[in-house]
Amino acid sequence: MTSTNSTRTSYDTAQQRSDKIWDRIATDPSGLRMLTGDRPTGALHIGHYFGSLRNRVLLQDAGVETWLIVADYQVITDREVIGDIQGSVRELLTDYLAAGIDPERSTIFTHSAVPALNQLLLPFLSLVTQPELERNPTVKAELQAAGKSAMGGLMLTYPVHQAADILFCHGNLVPVGKDQLPHIEQTRVIARRFNERYAGGEAYFPEPDALLSEAPTILGLDGEHKMSKSLGNTVMLKMDEAETLKKIKKAKTDADRQITFDPENRPEVANLLTIASQATGRAPAEIAEEIGDRGAGTLKIFTAEALNAHLAPLRARRAELEQDPGYLMQVLRAGNERANAEADATLQRVREFMGMVY
Numbered sequence: 275m276t277s278t279n280s281t282r283t284s285y286d287t288a289q290q291r292s293d294k295i296w297d298r299i300a301t302d303p304s305g306l307r308m309l310t311g312d313r314p315t316g317a318l319h320i321g322h323y324f325g326s327l328r329n330r331v332l333l334q335d336a337g338v339e340t341w342l343i344v345a346d347y348q349v350i351t352d353r354e355v356i357g358d359i360q361g362s363v364r365e366l367l368t369d370y371l372a373a374g375i376d377p378e379r380s381t382i383f384t385h386s387a388v389p390a391l392n393q394l395l396l397p398f399l400s401l402v403t404q405p406e407l408e409r410n411p412t413v414k415a416e417l418q419a420a421g422k423s424a425m426g427g428l429m430l431t432y433p434v435h436q437a438a439d440i441l442f443c444h445g446n447l448v449p450v451g452k453d454q455l456p457h458i459e460q461t462r463v464i465a466r467r468f469n470e471r472y473a474g475g476e477a478y479f480p481e482p483d484a485l486l487s488e489a490p491t492i493l494g495l496d497g498e499h500k501m502s503k504s505l506g507n508t509v510m511l512k513m514d515e516a517e518t519l520k521k522i523k524k525a526k527t528d529a530d531r532q533i534t535f536d537p538e539n540r541p542e543v544a545n546l547l548t549i550a551s552q553a554t555g556r557a558p559a560e561i562a563e564e565i566g567d568r569g570a571g572t573l574k575i576f577t578a579e580a581l582n583a584h585l586a587p588l589r590a591r592r593a594e595l596e597q598d599p600g601y602l603m604q605v606l607r608a609g610n611e612r613a614n615a616e617a618d619a620t621l622q623r624v625r626e627f628m629g630m631v632y
Contacts, residue, residue: 309445311343321501383613390617497542
């Protein structure tokens with residue numbers, strides 16, 4: 275079987291498993307434990323929100339047990355200047371809570387505050403080979419995006435760190451895009467090998483499934499790249515209405531006054547229609563037909579107004595949260611405490627399996 279066919283088969287298998295999980299979520303989500311999260315590089319933008327954050331809230335509200343990792347250690351995988359990590363963690367946490375993540379139902383914690391999680395790296399690294407790590411396509415893509423030619427040790431072992439993130443709490447469900455499937459497969463391999471080599475065949479660690487969804491791809495306002503703070507092509511969740519309108523008005527479009535939804539040939543216009551669609555719940559083609567020949571200016575105003583209306587409750591809640599930094603840290607401390615209790619218990623059991631309790 276060729277590499278392309280193998281990748282296609284792997285994706286089809288993951289999609290089939292994901293479809294079954296979506297059916298289960300709709301009927302009985304008990305027993306599902308979701309682990310997901312973000313690197314704290316600052317406040318979030320609408321690409322994060324429509325692409326993943328909103329879906330996490332829906333899964334939480336559907337009854338899926340939710341664990342959210344603020345992956346502060348991952349900031350240093352490809353960055354030499356880390357900036358204000360504490361400030362970035364606070365911004366990320368504020369966006370989580372403003373969007374609807376409920377700390378009473380979801381556990382939010384940071385990498386660096388859970389030592390036992392990170393200690394799982396040692397036994398997990400014994401279960402993978404150097405070639406397996408080097409050929410992970412997501413690691414290669416991250417290296418290229420960072421503009422680096424040499425791979426650091428932390429970047430090389432990034433998939434194993436992710437496996438520790440997922441498995442320390444016995445996560446069995448990870449919402450990801452198609453490009454992240456190699457990481458989930460690596461985690462499944464590590465869980466399987468640990469169970470076989472150290473746990474005597476006991477299924478101690480679950481082999482987690484990827485939860486795939488039709489999350490929209492939101493391009494930056496330049497219409498060419500992914501939305502990225504470093505490129506300045508974003509609409510941040512925390513922006514006010516005037517800032518949002520100003521940003522959207524500067525979005526790149528084309529010279530054709532007739533508005534149509536054609537992602538392949540008119541990506542910039544299609545991107546604004548996608549944003550408006552996500553904010554209103556209407557089909558992008560329907561919005562395009564309504565605007566008709568009134569041009570990109572009308573489309574931009576429509577998109578900005580729809581986005582401002584949709585984000586108004588989130589922004590109001592965010593403004594309240596910003597006034598109470600003590601509450602934010604209280605939420606994080608409580609999440610870290612729960613995560614530590616889980617990680618300590620997991621590491622103790624791992625030591626027992628490995629005969630390392632003295």
